[in-house]
Amino acid sequence: MSTPAALPPSWATSRLSVVIPTYNEAQNLPFLLDQLLALELPNLRVVVVDDGSPDGTGELAQKFADDHGGAGTSPVTVVHRRTKDGLGRAYVAGMSQALTDGAEFVAQMDADLSHPPRYLPQLLGTLLATGAGVVIGSRYVPGASLSGDWGPGRRLLSGWANAYVRTILELPIRDVTAGYKLWRRDALEAVDLETMASSGYSFQVEAHYRAYRRGQKLVEIPIHFEDRQQGHSKMDLGVQLESALRPFQLRRDIHRRRRAS
Template sequence: MPSPSTPPEHSPSAPVRVTPEPVALPEPWSSARLTVVVPTYDEAENLPVLVRRLMSLDLSGLRVVVVDDNSPDGTGEVADKLAVEFPGRVSVLHRTTKDGLGRAYVAGMTRALEDGAEYVAQMDADLSHPVGYVPQLLGTLLSTGAGVVIGSRYVPGGSLSEQWGLKRRLLSGWANTYVKTVLSIPVRDVTAGFKVWRASALEVLDLASIESTGYAFQVEMHYRAFRRGQKIMEIPIHFEDRVIGQSKLDGAVALEAALRPLRLRRAENLRR
């Protein structure tokens, strides 16, 4: 993997942004039907930056589905303008209520599969997932036969933003350790939200029956993939911190994330 590079000039008070150089994929990989699903809520400033970076990648088959939960800051309208700017490559799914990240992803992934996507990527709208890793995620998926490739913060070579304080690092590390202990899943970054799936893997997971609504959605997807025989790969990424906007993590989401692994283990055992 090409080494991430940082801009030579930046304000001393501004966070350093790591910008990986995208790898060049050969044909037919570079024209594969890849759809990036991006859930949004109050991301009007970040979304145009993300979409234009995705559109600049040398991936002619790349499409974007924006799933907006009726954002009060006008993110939905911004997304509609991007769909006009990139006709046929950007589409918008407007939802009337904000009922969680998991439900938004299920809606967006379902739309992507219905529209014929061969591969489906997940990305946050807050620019924490550097776009330059997308070709490498796709290339790794195609070259290894994996069902999903995860952009991991916790495999060798992965890293976190310098803006993350000790408390946040410890909480994230504890959450991963807790989930892996409860579910016995061989994934280093089990709470990761940056990944590429094969369409066939998503069909095996049965998206319609996913129960998690918040960030526990990531855990449930990884656990189902593991228990249902999908090959899981991880590649190292640098995880950025958002600069604009606020985190959507609240007490209810954190509680679900703590309880969901226990429920997942019981439900999957009953299914078997």
């Protein structure tokens, strides 16, 4: 297992917020929070966005925040949402909160431990070294790897989905559905979060597409993608249908704006 990259002090002390949407992740979240706060990033903050998890994830996250200083001093903020209306809306709420709190950089990652926190310093270092607007922890660039628990069918489906979206939207990145990434503040503001149409996992595709269309530099670094060990995937049929249709809708909207201009 690789160790986190060592960053110069001026980089390591950046105001970095990590946004983590949760729904029934009580078995995973404490381990993830412990790993994040153990990183040598003294100004790291975490925004947990819980959609009213019936397994008590929100209450567990709040207790963690309270035990680590409470309101105003804790490195963890919990956004409690009453409505479960999709991953995309949860990300909008959490990222907006991070910007309001003054973050210079905003990271996205899943709560199920599939995105190893040890890559966060490398994401930050790459962003600062390259001047990118977004750095993506990619499963599909040289040097990346997938969990051995991923069977051939799942690998084929994921690879096909990425090729499908790349072809339709002509995006110059390999992992267009990636959920592990780091944004520079101005790049995130440029995508206009409040007007994002995607409610589910297609939020990732729409965010990449908007960033690219609005002139942001996107860079990928290889990661090892772990598989969920506890809990259940939230990828139901409705989410899959939205993910399949959204690329066509995004491309249609661009063509409409071109004809109107």
